[in-house]
Amino acid sequence: MKIIGGSASDALATKVARELGVKSGKLEIKKFPDGEKYLRVLDDVKGEDIAVIQSINRTPDEFLFEYLLLVDTLKDLGAGKVVSFIPYFAYARQDERFNPGEALSFKTVSKLIESVGTDAIYTIDMHQHRVLKSSEVFKIPSHNLSAMPLLADYVERSGNLQKPLIIGPDAEAEQWAKLAADRLHTDYDVFEKERLGSESVQIRPRKANAKDRDVLIVDDIISTGGTIVEALKILFSQGARKIDVACTHPILAGGALAKIYETGAGNVIGTDTVPSSISYVSVAPLIAEQVRKEGFR
Numbered sequence: 001m002k003i004i005g006g007s008a009s010d011a012l013a014t015k016v017a018r019e020l021g022v023k024s025g026k027l028e029i030k031k032f033p034d035g036e037k038y039l040r041v042l043d044d045v046k047g048e049d050i051a052v053i054q055s056i057n058r059t060p061d062e063f064l065f066e067y068l069l070l071v072d073t074l075k076d077l078g079a080g081k082v083v084s085f086i087p088y089f090a091y092a093r094q095d096e097r098f099n100p101g102e103a104l105s106f107k108t109v110s111k112l113i114e115s116v117g118t119d120a121i122y123t124i125d126m127h128q129h130r131v132l133k134s135s136e137v138f139k140i141p142s143h144n145l146s147a148m149p150l151l152a153d154y155v156e157r158s159g160n161l162q163k164p165l166i167i168g169p170d171a172e173a174e175q176w177a178k179l180a181a182d183r184l185h186t187d188y189d190v191f192e193k194e195r196l197g198s199e200s201v202q203i204r205p206r207k208a209n210a211k212d213r214d215v216l217i218v219d220d221i222i223s224t225g226g227t228i229v230e231a232l233k234i235l236f237s238q239g240a241r242k243i244d245v246a247c248t249h250p251i252l253a254g255g256a257l258a259k260i261y262e263t264g265a266g267n268v269i270g271t272d273t274v275p276s277s278i279s280y281v282s283v284a285p286l287i288a289e290q291v292r293k294e295g296f297r
């Protein structure tokens with residue numbers, strides 16, 4: 001059995017290998033002077049079952065292409081079962097043609113990923129809005145795991161919030177709000193969100209009132225931070241005492257974190273699906289558990 005991480009997730013792959021008591025496989029990855037990518041598998045992988053770990057984050061096209069080179073090469077070199085862990089799956093939000101003529105990027109990326117021959121795919125809190133199950137997109141076995149219980153455990157250990165009200169900033173976040181609330185034995189609600197543009201959203205509260213409550217906002221992605229900032233404003237205007245924020249994928253594009261702190265958030269935490277300054281929680285145990293269940297040789 002081998003654990004191999006692409007360059008988007010090499011540290012995470014090393015942590016997973018450590019959890020499993022095996023060594024992580026080694027790659028040589030570089031760019032030719034013209035910008036083309038070069039990838040070489042440095043281990044003997046013939047007959048070995050392999051877990052490939054590669055997020056498609058921040059420079060998504062580059063990391064996607066690297067993933068395609070890696071899995072195609074492993075199969076070509078005679079690897080056994082290749083199971084892909086794509087902790088952050090980019091392009092999932094473009095799952096519909098919002099304007100005439102737009103690319104259905106989610107579908108195209110999924111087709112590419114399947115085409116190189118991975119035997120199964122695992123994602124973590126993949127954005128599933130209109131597409132509700134990854135099996136609607138993938139023909140191979142696919143599983144969407146959640147990092148929310150790990151994030152909730154971290155919040156509990158930090159001891160910063162007393163019986164927090166859990167808030168999901170939009171209807172889709174209900175799944176994560178519920179998971180966190182169950183874990184922290186508390187209540188939850190979600191807001192209603194309307195996206196006005198790629199950086200602006202309008203949010204309206206529903207039933208819950210945050211007056212004199214500690215609050216934990218949970219979401220899958222923090223990208224521009226627009227969603228979290230609007231949710232913070234509503235919760236503070238209701239009289240929330242303090243508010244922490246937890247997300248699985250801290251993309252943190254263009255000053256998102258500063259905007260969130262400026263709006264008054266306390267702790268902001270994320271996982272290492274996207275390495276960042278707030279990646280305090282590792283998803284390595286979650287991935288290692290699934291590798292064990294796959295029964296790799």
Ligand code: R5P
Nearest residue numbers: 220221222223224225226227
């Ligand atoms: C979208 O519905 C997602 O669940 C997140 O709420 C969204 O991607 C966050 O984006 P931003 O940080 O740019 O508001």
